[in-house]
Amino acid sequence: MLSKVLSFFGNNQNGLTASRVNHVDRDYQRTFCRVPDETKLSPSLLEKRRTRDHVLKAFTQRVRISLINNTRAVTRAQERHQLSPIMTKLVGRAMSAASLLASWQYGDERVILEFRGTGPVEMIYAEAIRNGEVRAYTTTPKVNQASNMPLGLALGGGGTLRITKVLYNQASPYHSVVPLASADISSDIFNYYKYSEQIPAYVDLDTQLDYQDRVTFSGGLIIEALPALKDEKSNQNYLEPYVHRLQNLPPMSVLFGQDKHSLKTVLKAILQEELEEHSIQKLLVDFHCRCSKDKITKLLIKLQKEDLREFLDRQPGEKAVTCQFCNERYMLDTREVEELEALSKD
Structure with a gap:
């Protein structure tokens, strides 16, 4: 009983009524996600707002895409949990994935990712809510390995990814369990789309550190084929033009770190003439625990x-x-x- 109570501390998953959720969501938005009159902001504050952690998402008739830059949130997780370099990379990617998946939910609905490995890393937990909150932890924050070794060796093969969605008007959460692929987070989320959602998708997540193990970039993107494509032949191949455009760009860590590009720049480069301004939505992201x-x-x-x-x-x-x-x-x-x-x- 003791371990059960303590392990779920702060994980308020039950009793999600629309009225309670909307109230919490409004409070959070007022506190963290207000949209100020930018004409009254100084240039420095405008720049700070432009570079603040956020998800940018959009859709066309055939695909939907979500991108994230959560460098500050991952830095805070690294500091709070005193994460080793390898754990910062893995937890950072998991946080990116949770926020991207949650961005297509509603209000206070949440997405929980639990990666359980067979290697030195026992478990990584990441939880995100559509309104911008994200938090994460690992049971093995000090695990480390040589920088030239594959990232997936830390989690190891043979593990599982459990995805839980706590949704409005559902008596119990939705659960899905898939085997880990390469245990590098990106391929594991791809496995989820392939075997659980059965939706063609492309997943690219990354967290980069400098020589002092400080987070220089964390983020990524997910491109999903919309359900209408399921009846089309070679629907997985339909994603290839978007992936090809993305791969012709510099790595995201370079785009956002050195070149100071915005998520919108990348979004336009991937969707090109298909992108319609009204489909774009920006969601601010913060490391936040209730x-x-x-x-x-x-x-x-x-x-x-x-x-x-x-x-x-x-x-x-x-x-x-x-x-x-x-x-x-x-x-x-x-x-x-x-x-x-x-x-x-x-």
């Missing part, structure tokens, strides 16, 4: 007294609880501990 001291004390109260005492006895002196999703640490003073013990179940 945990709080109040939430965690409510969860601890649900424990049996014996389980609560076992948990508290693990920590001599001051008591603290850490949110695994964002690594925020909450201290409990003597009075709070006594109240928890009094209110917990017998």
Whole structure:
């Protein structure tokens, strides 16, 4: 019971009613995603807004495409969880994938990715909500390997990717499990589209570090054939012109890092004359966790007294609880501990 409660701390998946979700979504948008009058912003603030983490998505009659630059969000995850270089790359890619998949959902609907490997990396978790929130963690933040070794060796072969979608008006979440492909995140998300969604797709995700292991770029894109293409012959080949245009461009890490191009520039280069301005939508992205001291004390109260005492006895002196999703640490003073013990179940 104890491990179950603590492992799901902050993972508020149930009870998604439209009224509650819309209220939360409006609050988040007001706090994080307001669209200011840009005529009143200074040049420096305009530049900051232009380069802020975001998803840009659009669709045509045949495909839909979503692109992301989440360099700041991945940097924050790296700092909060003290990730090793290899784990920063893997977690960064997982965060990009979660945000891209969530961008096609509604309001507070969420997408959860759980990568479970057979190598040194046990598990990577990434969760994103359409309104821009993303958070992630790994059970093995310090794993490292030589830089010249394939990224997928850390997760190892034989693992699985579990994708969960928590949707409006659904009694229970939707789950899909597919085997890991190359365990490099990009190919694993491609596997999901191929075997679970059965939709032709192209996936390209990347996270780059400098010589000091600082994140210089994180992002990527997913191109999906729309369902109408399922009845057409060689629908996978239909994506080839878009992929060819993309591959004629410099790597995304160069476009956004050195050349300072925007996501919209890349979007136009891929879709060209098919792109219609009205189909473009921008969604700001932030590393954000809804945990709080109040939430965690409510969860601890649900424990049996014996389980609560076992948990508290693990920590001599001051008591603290850490949110695994964002690594925020909450201290409990003597009075709070006594109240928890009094209110917990017998």
